[in-house]
Amino acid sequence: MKPLFSHGPVPGYRMLLCAIIAFALMFAEQRVPRMTEYRAHLSTLVAPVQWVVSLPSEGLTWGALVLSDQGELIEENRHLREQLLKLSHRVQRMASLTAENVRLRELLGAARRSGMPYITAELLSLDSDPFTYQMVIDRGRSDGVYAGQPVMDASGLIGQVTSVSAYTSRVLMLADASHAVPVKINRNGLRFIVQGSGRYDSLDVLHVPDTADIREGDLLVTSGLAGRFPEGYPVARVVEVVHDPGEPFAQVRAEPVSQPERSRHFLLLFPPPPAEVADQALDAAIRLGNEANAASASEESE
Incomplete structure (x- = not known):
């Protein structure tokens, strides 16, 4: 294979030209609003190439x-x-x-939770950049996929969709250092932020007070804050808690429950809009308030 850049004046000009084009594209990415749409169109053109590239792997699996x-x-x-x-x-x-939960919710007069809609997706390729943890799946805008959509595997949360083309989508995984998820401890409800560490097997739990009730083995689930990830889906399990007497925060490390380096099939969830969730909670609160007022009025009349 002939190298792109070799010694001599002409290759030096090529390198300078490539550098100028790269800086121009980065500047356009930040300043031009329609660059996301252009990138989606380019991803649509590249989709057949990604499908062809995945054929050898599928052939080896079949063989x-x-x-x-x-x-x-x-x-x-x-x-x-x-x-x-x-x-x-x-x-x-x-x-x-589930039956017990339904009975308890009926006793409390709370609204019944409906099932979460979802579609399945399959892995097409993993990003070759060692400093990012992203993958491409075989679902796109034609399937209703949108940027910010949560992605799960059979064990827990994988990440979220960052860009969508007509037939494929790019997913930013939990392991990426730029990805953070609001979580809570399943045991007591304490809320924290989990951030990727650049490794598949480790996540950092940020800003944990030294006196917080967090233990090794605690299950961290999505808290539902900010409306991006639905509440209650498993994210990680605490594997190490280090208390330093001279520091206000403890160092907490967690291990993801999902298996992105092994999984090939995923679920894309369709959570309800935050406004709809807030309306349901408000309706439930109003109904409980009306029932409480009716009960107190009947007691006074007696």
């Missing part, structure tokens, strides 16, 4: 399945049966808890 040893298939089948049995047990337990 491995065809040539797999019968013993390996039997062992994998046994493992899947055990996993299915465990999941069936969890579903039965969840059905019982």
Whole structure:
């Protein structure tokens, strides 16, 4: 392969020209509002290339399945049966808890939560830049995907969509150092911010007071603040809490519950708009207030 830049005056001019074009594109990205739309159109043109590039990987996966040893298939089948049995047990337990939750909410007069709409997506490619953690999936604007949409795998939160083209979308993962998620401790409801550390297996919990009730093993779930991520979805589990007597904040490290380096299929959630959630909460509060006033009035009349 002939190198783009080699020794000599002409290649030096090429490098200077490429640098000028790069700075012009970065300036346009910040100053021109329509650059996002242009980038989406370019991503649409590149989508067939991404699909062709993914074909060898899918072919190797298919070939491995065809040539797999019968013993390996039997062992994998046994493992899947055990996993299915465990999941069936969890579903039965969840059905019982769901029924109990419905009864408790009816006693409190609270509104019933509806299911979260979603669509499935498949991985097309991972970003080759070692300093960013992004991926491209096979769903786009034609499927209703939008920027800021939360993305899940089978275990927990993966990240959010950052840019959308007609048939593909780019997802910023939790591991990226520029990504932060508002979370709360599932055990006691304390709220914090989780930020990526540039590694798949580690997240930083920011600004944790040294006296905060946070322990190793605590499950961190989305808090629902800011309306970007729906409430209650698992994000990470606390693995280390370091208290320094001379510092006002503790150093807390968490491990993501999702598995972005292994997962290939994902869910794109469609949470309701924040205004709709606020209206539902306001209606529930008004209904509870009316019921309380009616109860107090009946007591006074008696």
